[in-house]
Amino acid sequence: MVAVDAFTDYYEPQLKEANAAAAGLDVLRVDLVDEPLDELFAGADGVFHLAGQPGVRSSWGAAFDLYVRRNVLATQRVLEAAAGAGARVVLASSSSIYGDAETYPTPEDAHPLPISPYGITKLASEHLARAYAKRSALEVVTLRYFTVYGPRQRPDMAFARMLEALAHDEPFEIFGDGRQSRGFTFVADAVEAAVRAMGAAPPGAVYNVGGGGEATMLEAIEVAEAVSGRRLDVRYGPAAAGDVRRTAPDASRIRGDLGWSPQVALADGLAAQWEWAWARVGAG
Numbered sequence: 001m002v003a004v005d006a007f008t009d010y011y012e013p014q015l016k017e018a019n020a021a022a023a024g025l026d027v028l029r030v031d032l033v034d035e036p037l038d039e040l041f042a043g044a045d046g047v048f049h050l051a052g053q054p055g056v057r058s059s060w061g062a063a064f065d066l067y068v069r070r071n072v073l074a075t076q077r078v079l080e081a082a083a084g085a086g087a088r089v090v091l092a093s094s095s096s097i098y099g100d101a102e103t104y105p106t107p108e109d110a111h112p113l114p115i116s117p118y119g120i121t122k123l124a125s126e127h128l129a130r131a132y133a134k135r136s137a138l139e140v141v142t143l144r145y146f147t148v149y150g151p152r153q154r155p156d157m158a159f160a161r162m163l164e165a166l167a168h169d170e171p172f173e174i175f176g177d178g179r180q181s182r183g184f185t186f187v188a189d190a191v192e193a194a195v196r197a198m199g200a201a202p203p204g205a206v207y208n209v210g211g212g213g214e215a216t217m218l219e220a221i222e223v224a225e226a227v228s229g230r231r232l233d234v235r236y237g238p239a240a241a242g243d244v245r246r247t248a249p250d251a252s253r254i255r256g257d258l259g260w261s262p263q264v265a266l267a268d269g270l271a272a273q274w275e276w277a278w279a280r281v282g283a284g
Helices: 013-022 061-085 117-136 158-168 187-200 217-228 252-258 266-283
Strands: 003-005 027-029 046-049 088-094 140-145 171-175 181-183 206-209 214-216 233-237
Touching (some): 046 061, 046 187, 061 088, 061 117, 088 117, 117 140, 140 187, 158 266, 181 217, 187 206, 187 252, 206 252
Parallel strands (some): 003 027, 046 088, 088 140, 140 206, 171 233
Antiparallel strands (some): 181 214
16 A cells, blocks of 8 residues: 655644554655656556545635645546556545535435535535546546544544643634534544445445534533543634534445445544543643
């Protein structure tokens, strides 16, 4: 297996390097937009395309060009190189493509109406994948992830900030009233879905990957307090532009096709992430 990352400055590259080292990964530094990919992809049987510029709140305004570059242009170049190499692609998309979904739980055939620039770039990547599949007979499987969390989660995510605040006895700011809910998905379940998709999903399939527990932020805080044995000082800020009120996946398609279902409940997943966060405090 070959791992590739540009180590962008969206958050501290040193943290990314430490995460890669902890996972035992030797990562090649490659910018998917600027650097040649044909030789890198030569001989590859499959490509897990997880690279991209994350974050709904930061995708507005002048930063949008980074989202176009790192989500749309990077995906186009990955698909081009994969088609040339005859490699199968598992494409990481997002529940953000649904926006404020028309139904809950949300099935894959719901009409996509993203309400953030980030969501728009992820939907554009899906359209690119379909175009390349039609033109080049490229095998692509698309996974729409729903709020993945767990140890080594990126630091701007709500759970990472929440547990960091608990560990350091610091205030935690919620964007909005805390009653927005998410279908949270533990990272090990997300990985298992990707592995199954690479090995067994029919070409062109699109799957929601989510579950293990839907909760509001206020409910998630209660769980975090219970697993940590601490109390969180919650502060409230304005709602963030582009954040949807609810996400809830209908995962019946991937369950039926691949036998995948989430195995880790929210309380267990948050306990695992808390243990990791607390160990970092001790190590520091």
